[in-house]
Amino acid sequence: MKFTPAEVDFELMVREKIGGNHFSQFVGFDITDIRPGYIEAHLVLKPEHLQQMGYVHGGVTATMADVVSGFAAFTLVKRGQGVVTADLRVSYLNPGIGSIVYAKGYVIKAGTKLHFCEAELWMINENKQRIDIAKSSSTMVVVP
Numbered sequence: 190m191k192f193t194p195a196e197v198d199f200e201l202m203v204r205e206k207i208g209g210n211h212f213s214q215f216v217g218f219d220i221t222d223i224r225p226g227y228i229e230a231h232l233v234l235k236p237e238h239l240q241q242m243g244y245v246h247g248g249v250t251a252t253m254a255d256v257v258s259g260f261a262a263f264t265l266v267k268r269g270q271g272v273v274t275a276d277l278r279v280s281y282l283n284p285g286i287g288s289i290v291y292a293k294g295y296v297i298k299a300g301t302k303l304h305f306c307e308a309e310l311w312m313i314n315e316n317k318q319r320i321d322i323a324k325s326s327s328t329m330v331v332v333p
Contacts, residue, residue, distance in 0.1 A: 192226035192299055195267040199225065202268060203260055213256055216249065220260065226296035228260040231289050245285025245322065250310055254279055254325035257294025258306035262329035265299050269333070272304065276328040285322045287312035304329040 196202060200223045207213055207220055216238075222229035232238065232253060240246040255277050262272045294308040310323040 190226065190295075190297065192265055192296060194225040194264055199223070199264045203228070203264060206263060206271075207260065210256075212252075216252060218253065218256055222293075223260075223264065225264050226261055226299065227293070228257045228264070228295075229291070229293045230257050230260075231291045233289050234287070242284075243286070245290055245312075247279075247281060250281065250285060250290070250323045251277065251279045251325070253290060253292045253310060254294070254308040254323060255327065257292045258308045258325065258327045259294070259329055261294040261296050261306055262299075262304035262331075265296060265304065266331055271332050272329040273332055274327060275303070275330045277325060278327070279323055279325045281323050282321045285310075285312055286320075287314060289313070290322070300331075302331055304331065 203223050218230050220230045238249045292310045296304050296306050298305040306327045308325040311319050311321045
């Protein structure tokens, strides 16, 4: 879908907001693409991102889905507004095995108070194939 951002400098708003998001900074997300209603990011994995079997931890996966969806919604709000997660559902599709997790979040319906979003997370295996590891659906609330 095509969305029109509420602010011309929406990309700068996202960069400023992610810079102040302490948890995202702690985890190590890197946002790589910002468009109206759309965000892409990746995470270079460290041992602390993995669970006991060596897969990406489910909490890291859910957090990444939440971050890309939330920032996709944030691209559409006015300066001075924010978004918070009201609902997040994550389906884990395959174990996260590899060194980098990629994610994209996008708005499927934007409203004045609620934005409905989805996210997809994947990794590239040793054969250079994309392996989908999770898909999420979320509702973001626009807040003043």
